[in-house]
Amino acid sequence: MTKEAQPPKWLKATIPMIFWLSVPTISQAQEEPIIHDAEQMILLQQHGERWAEEDEEISAFLAEIREANGGKPPNIVNILLDDLGFGEIGMPDLDVIRGYSTPNISQLADEGLSLMRMYTEASCTPTRVAMMTGRMAVRTGTTEAKAVVAGDGLSAWEVTLAEVLSEAGYETVHMGKWHLGDIEEAFATNQGFDYAEFPIHQQGQMAIMNETAEIEGMTMGQSPKLRADTLELDKTFRTNPHAMVYGVVGSKNGPLREVNFEAGEVFTQDHYNRMEEGYKNGTLRELERLSQGDKPFFLQWWPQLPISFTRSDIVEAQTMNGGPMAEATHRVDGWIGEVLDKLDELGIADNTLVIVMGDNGPFMQYVDKSGQSDRIYRGGKTDHLEGGVRTNAYIRWPVAIEAGARVQDMIHVTDLFTTLARVADAEEFIPRDRLIDGLDQTPMMIKGETYGRRDYAFIYEGPVLKSIVKQQYKFHLPPPGSNPIAAPIFDLYKNPREDRPVDAIYYGVGFGIPFVDMMKRHLGMKMQYPDREQAHDVPYGGIENLRPETQALVARMSAMKPK
Amino acid sequence: MTKEAQPPKWLKATIPMIFWLSVPTISQAQEEPIIHDAEQMILLQQHGERWAEEDEEISAFLAEIREANGGKPPNIVNILLDDLGFGEIGMPDLDVIRGYSTPNISQLADEGLSLMRMYTEASCTPTRVAMMTGRMAVRTGTTEAKAVVAGDGLSAWEVTLAEVLSEAGYETVHMGKWHLGDIEEAFATNQGFDYAEFPIHQQGQMAIMNETAEIEGMTMGQSPKLRADTLELDKTFRTNPHAMVYGVVGSKNGPLREVNFEAGEVFTQDHYNRMEEGYKNGTLRELERLSQGDKPFFLQWWPQLPISFTRSDIVEAQTMNGGPMAEATHRVDGWIGEVLDKLDELGIADNTLVIVMGDNGPFMQYVDKSGQSDRIYRGGKTDHLEGGVRTNAYIRWPVAIEAGARVQDMIHVTDLFTTLARVADAEEFIPRDRLIDGLDQTPMMIKGETYGRRDYAFIYEGPVLKSIVKQQYKFHLPPPGSNPIAAPIFDLYKNPREDRPVDAIYYGVGFGIPFVDMMKRHLGMKMQYPDREQAHDVPYGGIENLRPETQALVARMSAMKPK
Structure with a gap:
């Protein structure tokens, strides 16, 4: 003070x-x-x-609010959807364009606050790390979306929101996609959650490379049955995903068990759908349990949906779009409706803060047949363009947040760490020995537009700083060796698609200079607070029932383990 | 029957x-x-x-509604905005992207019906002709946006909505942009309007090529003062707009008078702004007058805004965007608020049908500095792409239309002709000797989504058929000589930006065939009902106070008059 x-x-x-x-x-x-x-x-x-x-x-x-709630800070339900960029949920005018609707998220938007300028990181793992640690992924070394068995993940040294809230007396549960690493110290149950059910990896292994997709011809390039391999010397180049661990369940610091999959079994779209429905049902079940406890709770449900590619998901199309991802977006919206209804039924909606948001833009490799598409902003997942890092985000907290408001103030996904810690009266547990990117945006959440505390964002693609946003301007860093004063700058109000740089005469020659200063200050701070490495270990540590095929995979991985 | x-x-x-x-x-x-x-x-x-x-x-x-209204059909106020594509007005989620707001149009949307799939023609004159005649512009020969003194325009043979409504007993007034030709028979007062105030041409002459724009350096390429003309042989190549007629006023079939501009005067942005404000004030004044008469009225206000380029318009920016067109969009929204307030004040809002819509997409030559931009759809004015021909359209009619509804059914700007004729109980005056593209969409307007009667559109660029829309699919015609079965087809739900054609294997080989059939039927109908020529004449006929510089211009034009 x-x-x-x-x-x-x-x-x-x-x-x-x-x-x-x-x-x-x-x-x-x-x-x-x-x-x-x-x-x-x-x-x-x-x-x-x-x-x-x-x-x-x-x-x-x-x-005052805690007082009225028996001294307890609010419950927090944090719903993070996968690969859904700006304009994909909760905006009926935009849903129309794609021929589907998300009425439950739209209603949540009407009852809460729409954050109109939420910046995430450009990809799954980085956004999730940033939300969990309040630190940009680059500072933690977890800069890439993890796609294979890699033996790495979020370091135990990082302090997660679940740890902060646990210190403050919250009960913490995670359901669904986690994706912060396949090593023991990175698992949700070792990063602050009292209980968790989650898949170890991302959905490629499950929703793309499954047997159903192979039968439907989605993965002809992968399937050994669907290609003649006459000239194929290396029989291991194309991944066989079935040895990888699918979903696990466990409690804080305890062992994990792989569930709902037997040795020798082949993964199908049906497994994936049951798994997804399981996380949703688990969320409903946990809500009932948690609501009966004395502690405030932090319940995180991160659906793997709308990632979905096979037609067999769709018994009868519910949307005019008809693409598997559009159908799944509509489906997961219905599930969110079930969760919101459950809060009402349990009588805890008023004192529960609910967040629904997307983690990054659509993956442009998925668009078209899937029914997903880019719109408004250019680019998608993995891009530093607005299409990659702008998502819809809604927060509802009836006793504290005005219904139906929109704020244009800038916010970054790391801000949720700091803001939720404040809401939970847990600020004292935010570590002071490291750089925290997340700012406290509680004032904006409660007082509304113009009370935001951020007017900048540094945007990375993986470990590379690619652009700097300040106010409505965005500076695309030039390639190494180029003079930054010639780098293009975009006015995001006048040119949201970032395809026509501002005219240097109109905006003032030298307009790039303050961006270069920003860059120097940002990189300079790293001299004092350097970016860290992520953790490395033998994969799947602490999972007590590895299948024989998984054990063989781990043995091969162990041989290449980095020190 | x-x-x-x-x-x-x-x-x-x-x-x-x-x-x-x-x-x-x-x-x-x-x-x-x-x-x-x-x-x-x-x-x-x-x-x-x-x-x-x-x-x-x-x-x-x-x-029943007429009965309750003393036997009279509703008044109609038809507001058509210039160069505003889909997502530019009345959609707060989308306004945010560009840093401005249109609260009055948003409120109109809340009180009325949002037509989410309105197809216009790709440019000003064609859309306006289509709305006025119920016929696609190509059928009338007025296929290009008129930019210069051309001595042509809408033929007297065409039957306009103003004529149809006049027959049915309406009083008809037009204020603002008309743009259907610079010849006597094409003028609003000779096309069915009892009274009209309008500029003869479009805004290029007024908002771009004025003295203010020259001083601000917007039109350096045009100004003889701002370039050395050492090697310039032809001193007339770059247009001097000041001899062209600006705004005129007159009554049905009577002479017109040019107003608010004197011989030898030089046009400035101030003239343009006063002219625009004059049409708005004239609309308010006419509403008062018309509301006191016995007849139902048809009042058309077609602002020239948001077309605006000079900074001098902006005393103090009202928008975060700050571009002249974004500022003007916000300004004209305020004016629409004044018109809606006036309807309330006069006690006639319930029985007045109000339309607000854009005429075509943004002109991509204007974007960037102006503050306007493309978004969602690709392309703009003059393009057959969705960005050129999709606009926002809102209809409010409190006694008949449910508040706050959205319909995804397709509608074409020609449908307004037929629909408004029906609403006005004037269907019998729609001519039966020609092809009418406009369909009666009254059922959709009153009963809502799924009651639309159109699932197709033929889209022209000027006189050339460029694409065919059926349901959610859009067929881009191949260039002459190419086989249409190889032409690209786009699924507009899955790919609104029309940049990834559907996969012929996924959608079925031969998917192009029904489009070719549609094209044949459409072109075949023209054998029986051929496209017509527009009318040609000496420009400015019937304007009784032409300035000397204008008379000289007409004399030059007369020499080249086509027979």
Whole structure:
């Protein structure tokens, strides 16, 4: 509260000293302030006093709400959908374009807050890590969407939201896609969750490379039955996914068990659908259980849907689009309706904060037949373009958030870590020994538009910084060796598709310079707080019933284990 | 009612005879049915009986509403905005993307019906002709957006909606952009309007090539002051617009007078803004006058906005976008709010049908600095792509149309001619001696989604048929000489941007064949009802106060007048 944030020495030298005279801090429950990126210190210098006043008001409001709720902070239900970019859920005008509807998410939007400018990371694992740790994925080393058995994942050193909330007295449960690594320390149950049911990997193994897809001719290029291999020397090049672990179940720090799949079995779309329905039913079941406990709860349901490619999913099309992903988007919307109904039925809807959002843009390799498509923004998953990193995000919390509001303020997926920690009265458990990208956006959530505390984002593709957003402008970094003053800048209001750079005469020559300064400050902060490596280990540690084919796979992997 | 539609002989030969056994007709006030395109006869064969039943119900409902309104059909206020494609007005989720808002149009949408799949023509003049005549522009010869003094325009032979409604007892007024020709017979006052105030041409002359734009450096390429013309032999190549007629005023079949511009004067952005504000104020004034009369009225206000390019329009930016066209879109939305308020104030809102729509997609030559941009759909004005021919369209009529509904049924701008004629109880005045593309969509308007009567559209660029839409599919015609079975087909739900043709194996080889059949039927009907020429004449006939510079221009034009 009284202690002042101090910029690192090198940063002091790069911007005028005047900035560092008496910088107030965001009020903190503990003495030490949270360490944010350099850009935030600049905003703090400009808005710190106003923010400190707002923070007092907000803290009093949150305390009042806890008071009225028997002293407990709200329950949190965090629903993260896969590969759904901006305009794919909860916006009827846009659903129409694609010939399907998501009425339950639309209703949630009407009852809550629509975050109109949510930046995620460009891919599954990075977004999920960023949400869980409040740190951009690049800082944790988990920069790629994990696709195969790799023996790596989120380090135990990272502090997750589940750990923060556990410290504050929450009961924590994870259901569905996790995707933060296939090694023991990365598993949800070793990253703060009291109980979890989740697949170890992503959906490629399950929804694309299954037997149904092979029969339907979706994976002709993979199937040994569907191609003559006369000239094929290497018989292992094309992956056989059936040795990989599918879904596991377990409790905090305990062993995991693979479930619903036997040795020698072949995975089909039916397995996938049952697994997905299982996570949804598990979510409903856990809600009942958790609502009877004394603790506030943090329940995370991360569906693998709408990832779906085979026609056999569709008994009778429910959408005019008819593509498997459009059908699945509509289906998962119905499931979200079931979860929201359950909250009503249990009488806990008012004091439960519900988030529904997408994790990144559509994967352009999936579009077309799947029924998914790009729209509005250019690009998709893995791209630093807006199409890759802008998603719909809705938050409902009836006792605290005004119904039906839209905010255009910028927010980043890492902000959810910090914001939810504050809502849960758990800020003191946010670590102070590392750089936290997530900012506290509680004021915007409660007071609405113009109360946002972010006007910038650094966008990476994997480990490479690709663009810098500030206000409505986006600077695409030039390739190595090119002079950044010639790099293109886009006005996202005037050109949302990022295909016509601004005219340097119209916007002022040298418009790129402040972006270069931002880049230097951002990279400079890494001298003090370097990016870390992810963890490496033998895959599948702590899973007690590995199938023989999985054991053979682990033995091969162990031989190549990096130190 | 009893008489049956008969297909032309050649058409009978191309499709099975069974189609033509006992084809029922849409019920008509007069004996002769309206002549529609071949495609509609096929739909009529499939749905005629159901439609006839619905039509009886609808007619009874409309009669009831007239009864309750002192025997009068509703007033009609028809607001058509320029160069605003789909997603630019009335959709808050999409306004956000571009950093502006259109709250009044959004409110109109909430109070009325959103037509989510309105097809227009690809450019100003064609869309306006199509709306006025119920015929695709190609049938009337007015296929291009008129940009210069051309001595041509809509033929007197064509029958406009204003003429149809006049016959039925309406008082008719037009304010603002007209753009159907610069010759006497094409003027609004000679095409059915009792009174009109309108510019003769489009906005290029006024909003782009004015002195303000020159000073601001928008038109450096045009200005003789801003370029050295050392090697310029032809001093007339770059247009001097000031001799062209600007705005005129007049009454039915009477002379017109040019107003608010003197001989020798130079046009500025200020003139343009005053002109635009004048049409808006004239609309408010006419509403007051018309509301005191005994007749139902048809008041058409076609703003020239949001076309606007100079910064001097913007005293203080009202939008985060800040571009002149984004600012103007927000401004014209405010004006629409004034018109809607006036209807309330006059106590006539309930029995007034209000339409607000855009005429075609954004002109891609204007985007970027103007603040306008493409989004969702690919392409813009002049393109047959969805970006060129899809616009937002809203209809409010409180006593008849359910508030807040969206319909995904297809509608074409020509349908407004036929639909409004029916609403006005004026169907009998629709001519029966020509092909009318417009279908009666009153059932959809009143009964909602799935009551639409169209599942096809033929899309032209100028006089060239470029694509055929049927259901969710769009067939891009191949270039002359190419075999149409290889032409690309797009699934608009799965690929709204029309950049990934459907896979012929997935959709069935030969999927192009029914489109080729549609094309043949459509072109075949033209053997019986050929496309016509537009009218040609000396420009500016009947304008009684031409300035000396304009008279000189006309003299030059007269010398080249085509016979």
